[in-house]
Structure formats: structure tokens, C-alpha cells
Amino acid sequence: MIPVQTASRIPLDDYAAVIGAAELAELRALAKPLLGRSVEMINSTAVGGGVAEILNRLVPLAEELGLPIRWEVMTGGEDFFEVTKSFHNALHGAPYHPQERDFAIFRDYTERNLHRFPLDAEFVVVHDPQPAGLIGARPKAHNHWAWRCHIDLSHPHRAVWEFLETYVSQYDAAIFSSPEFARQLPVPQYLFYPAIDPLSEKNRDLPPEFIADVLARFQVDPLRPILTQISRFDRLKDPLGVIRAYRIVKRYFDCQLVLAGGSASDDPEGAQVLKEVRHEAVGDEDIKVLELPAWAPLEVNALQRASTIVIQKSLREGFGLTVSEALWKKKPVVASAVGGIPTQVIHRHTGLLAHSVEGTAYQIRFLMSHPEIAARLGEHGHEHVKENFLITQNLKRYLTLFLTLREAK
Amino acid sequence: MITVATPFEFFTAAHLTRIGNLSAITLTELLAGLEQCSDASIFHHTFQTLGSHHFLTEGFSNDFAQWVLADANRDALAERLAALDIRDYSSIAALRADLCRLVHDFCQEHPEFAQQSALERFYFCESVEVTIPFGLSAANLDEFREGLFRLSHASFFFHFISSRLRLHLRTNDFSHWLADGLGLMTLADTVNRIDVYTNTLDSARAKLLRLVDRERRKHDPGSNGEPHSAR
Numbered sequence: 001m002i003p004v005q006t007a008s009r010i011p012l013d014d015y016a017a018v019i020g021a022a023e024l025a026e027l028r029a030l031a032k033p034l035l036g037r038s039v040e041m042i043n044s045t046a047v048g049g050g051v052a053e054i055l056n057r058l059v060p061l062a063e064e065l066g067l068p069i070r071w072e073v074m075t076g077g078e079d080f081f082e083v084t085k086s087f088h089n090a091l092h093g094a095p096y097h098p099q100e101r102d103f104a105i106f107r108d109y110t111e112r113n114l115h116r117f118p119l120d121a122e123f124v125v126v127h128d129p130q131p132a133g134l135i136g137a138r139p140k141a142h143n144h145w146a147w148r149c150h151i152d153l154s155h156p157h158r159a160v161w162e163f164l165e166t167y168v169s170q171y172d173a174a175i176f177s178s179p180e181f182a183r184q185l186p187v188p189q190y191l192f193y194p195a196i197d198p199l200s201e202k203n204r205d206l207p208p209e210f211i212a213d214v215l216a217r218f219q220v221d222p223l224r225p226i227l228t229q230i231s232r233f234d235r236l237k238d239p240l241g242v243i244r245a246y247r248i249v250k251r252y253f254d255c256q257l258v259l260a261g262g263s264a265s266d267d268p269e270g271a272q273v274l275k276e277v278r279h280e281a282v283g284d285e286d287i288k289v290l291e292l293p294a295w296a297p298l299e300v301n302a303l304q305r306a307s308t309i310v311i312q313k314s315l316r317e318g319f320g321l322t323v324s325e326a327l328w329k330k331k332p333v334v335a336s337a338v339g340g341i342p343t344q345v346i347h348r349h350t351g352l353l354a355h356s357v358e359g360t361a362y363q364i365r366f367l368m369s370h371p372e373i374a375a376r377l378g379e380h381g382h383e384h385v386k387e388n389f390l391i392t393q394n395l396k397r398y399l400t401l402f403l404t405l406r407e408a409k
Numbered sequence: 410m411i412t413v414a415t416p417f418e419f420f421t422a423a424h425l426t427r428i429g430n431l432s433a434i435t436l437t438e439l440l441a442g443l444e445q446c447s448d449a450s451i452f453h454h455t456f457q458t459l460g461s462h463h464f465l466t467e468g469f470s471n472d473f474a475q476w477v478l479a480d481a482n483r484d485a486l487a488e489r490l491a492a493l494d495i496r497d498y499s500s501i502a503a504l505r506a507d508l509c510r511l512v513h514d515f516c517q518e519h520p521e522f523a524q525q526s527a528l529e530r531f532y533f534c535e536s537v538e539v540t541i542p543f544g545l546s547a548a549n550l551d552e553f554r555e556g557l558f559r560l561s562h563a564s565f566f567f568h569f570i571s572s573r574l575r576l577h578l579r580t581n582d583f584s585h586w587l588a589d590g591l592g593l594m595t596l597a598d599t600v601n602r603i604d605v606y607t608n609t610l611d612s613a614r615a616k617l618l619r620l621v622d623r624e625r626r627k628h629d630p631g632s633n634g635e636p637h638s639a640r
Contacts (some may be wrong), residue, residue: 021559025543025544026423026564176428179428190427346475346479349465355528397425400423400425400537400539407539
């Protein structure tokens, strides 16, 4: 395994402007009984992906609270990551025919990593299936181990889950992003939401001139309503359904649609979906299909902030943090009631949920006809994110978990 | 200024959500879940959810009501469930009995809806509470005001709302101490009547601070009512 140096350091005190001094004082009060107690976070990649993004923020903040915390990345060869990628897809419900060799590769790399580090921190948090087998290093129950699962396990491939379960059931706790993803396990299962960082480039306040510049660059008219969906060009995000909903809305309101997502160059299916979306948009200059670079946080931030309504019309979703990003920016959101979205969009309170193209269009029309309701939903959405989906809340949940695990022994 | 020998100790409470094994997709299953789930689960979906959605002052009361409204699409039952006021309960058993009664009666009145599938499943979860001293205490009204001013939402919620279950009384930690510690019965009663459903936690706290300031002015007409930290 390789120790990771976190890339970005934002002092904890900077968050007082966002969450308030009292909430920071509370974090410090919770951390006090844990001062000097060591923590180890283990995952399989230091860059890219939501887990690395969260750990990059979480680790330095925990350090500031006086917890000696290390972040290690499991090492493996191509064969290992091919197997774990297949496991990942299978755990999401994709068809898969595992061979005994696949399990042997998983065990082999687990064994090799076991001998590289002591894994003796008082609290060890293992993220996702790849390093789950490291629980084998647990020295006679002297420390506390938690498995944090960031993926949707609601319909897992049976053989793969049964293999993984032998490891997971040895932990002291398992953590999921939604009750729907939890399994029948002999250990306590907790609910942790993914989190956004309000001070990151993707979420921090932006000067109006920058937003205007981004709109000009993408030829979006700032004077007419803008409907936006930010997502990969993926069938499960239903971009064609978004266009159909927009066309219904367009009969009543002179609006524009922005579909913006990361580059599809390394994803053959994404490239095909992008092609279909572009084809569908032909002839309508008010539909902007934007293929953004893989890392374009400021552009995403600006497009969300410029939007009149943000849409997330997914057919299936893990958690869908783009919804929290939009809510944090006080945007009214119309989204599908799938995966973790209803946790973020409480229907009629922090946004509106829909179950079809027609429903999505109707909710958008309703909000465009009632801007005062749209504004109120946006305000409530911001408060909801502040209370539940910020990185500081994530840190608070970990502190509470560590206190709970310590009490349980 | 009255100073008491037993000061008010401010605590904070952090909650973990523990995922349970029960879920419901129909009203009949919801009723079964309500009957079988733990007290910590009833607490989580009523008391705790009010704390985590404290910024909503219209129409949101508890998770059960919200699910019946948004997923089971039964507005009348949702309204009845939402009308339950947790301040009326000093025990989870009594709250559970009323939740069960409302769902049971509705299913009896409308058997055609009892087995109808909702859009999404309801998952019963539990709250696991960890309490920690906040590092503040108050031996008189000035110090009490100062402490209130510096509390986090969770701490305020712990003392003002969830304390009812701990005390097994229809009151809260603040009112209890104001009455028993300082002998300020009228203030204690007025504080206890602040509506937590039509106020956010912030506006409830602002009201409480105003009430405390009014009381302080009675005892010390020179007091401007501002906390030390804001002067």
C-alpha cells in the first residue's frame, strides 16, 4: 500500500463562514475525547473518483482536530483491478460469470498488501470492495474496523456478494449511502451520506463576471431561462428524456437547455450516447450539448449558478451528488425519485420529484410559473445540504462513529 | 442576579443513523413496522427527523407523514400523521401507540388503499446518540443567555426537544432548569410553549433569547439584553 499526501488543505476555521462558529465548536467538542487516537483510511485510488475527492478533504480536517490520521492506497496489478472492476459492475447488478481464478487473484493481492503496513491504527476505515479483505490483518480485535461501501448493493451479483460478505461480516460496522443499499449482515449498518465541499472550486461562490464569461463562452443567453442537467453522457442519466421534457416545456416558455458532462473520449458507450444526444439536438440552437474536460469544476459551478432550474432525470442513481451541488447553490431542482435523490430532494420541500418525462416537464413548468415557490425550494434545499451533505457533516459522522465503536468495546 | 449552586451544563448530541431490517411498501407493512420497530426507530423518524429538517416550517413533521404523502400518495393520512406534536409525548410508547392507531384506523376505513404499493419503499432506521459536554455551563441567567447564544443546532435540539423523552415530562431541559434551578416559573412555561413546528431551530432560539432578555431586564433594568460576546 502507498501512503497518500492530501492535495488540498483548507483550514477548518475557514468553514466557520459557511456552517457557523457553533457548529465548528461542536466538531471540536466531539473530537476532544478522541484526541491522539489514530485513524487509517484505506481505498484503492488516490486520484479520480468521489472517494478520493472526499478523502482529500476529510483527512486534513480530521488532522486539524487532533486525530493522527493516515490515508493509504492499496496496490495491485492490472489483473487485480480488472477483477475488482468486474466485481464492481457485478455488485451493481451487471451480469458476470466469476471464475475461481478471479477470487484467487483478489485473495493474492489482499495477502500481499497485508504484509506491507501494520494496519494498527485504533480506527481503520476501509472503503469499497477492493481492500475489503484487509480485515484479515486485524490483530485480535484490539482495534476497530469499519467498511464504508460507496456503491449500490441493492441488487448485487449473488456469488460476488457472498464472497465479499465473508470479509464484511468480520468488521465492527458497515456503512452505506442509502438504507436501500444495505444487506442482511451480522454487524451494525450505518447510514452516511456522501458530501460536497462548500469551499471547493465546484461549490464556492463565484464572481458574476466569471459566470457571465462562461455563459458567453458556451453561447448561452443569460437573459432567457436556462434548464441544466450536469451529468456524464450515460443512458442511465437519460439525456434524451431530458430533451423530450425540455421540448414540452418549450411549448409554454422560451427557454434553453444545457446538457453538460465530462469527456466521453475514453468511454465508448458514452461517446455513442453523446452522438445520439447531439443528433437529437440538431436544429434547435437553444439546446447546448457541452462536452467538458474531465476536470472542469469552475465551469460546472458557473453553469449550475446560472441555471434557472437544475434537472437530474436519472433512470438509476447511486447518490447523485450533483443534486446537492445544485441545492447548495439555492437552485430549484426537478429530479427523478431514484437512488439517493429523494434523500436530497424532499418532494415539495427542497425540490420536486418526478417519475416520467411528462412529470419532469410538468414540474419544470410549475416552477417557471411560480418563481416564488422555486426560490423557497432553493432556500430550503441549501439548508438541507448544510445540515446533511457537507464535508463537515461527514467528518462529524466519522467522529460519532469512532465514539460509538469505542463505547461498544 | 440569582446564582444557583447546580449550574446548567450544556451538552451536545451527535446521532448516527443505524439501518434496521424492517421496511414497508404498503400501509399495512408500515403498520406492521410501526408495531415491531425499536423505540430508537420511532425516535429517529419523529424527534430526530424534526431536528435534521429544522429549517422547514410548513408541512413537514415526521418521516412517516412525508412517506405517506410523497410515496403512498394518501394526503388525508399524511395530514393526520403530521398533526402529531412530539411535545405532547413524554414516552415513545405513547407516540408509537398514536402512530399505529392512525394508520390502523385509516386502513380500516380504506381497505382498498391498505395493500396498494407505494412508489418507494420506507426503510426503518434508528438513531444512535452520543452525548458530549459542550464545555459551557451556566449558574445564572446571564451565563445561561451566553451559553444559548453559542450553542450548535444539535445541542439546542438536544436540550429543547429531545430532552422531553429523557425527563419523561412535558417540558424541556431549559424550562426545567429555569423553573427548578432559578425559580422562574412563568419564564419556564413561556419558553416551553415556543412552537417547534412553525419555527426553525434558529428562530426558536431567537425567541428564547428574547424571553430571557426580557426577564434579565426585569432584574437588571440597566441590562441591554445583549450577550457578552456580542457587546
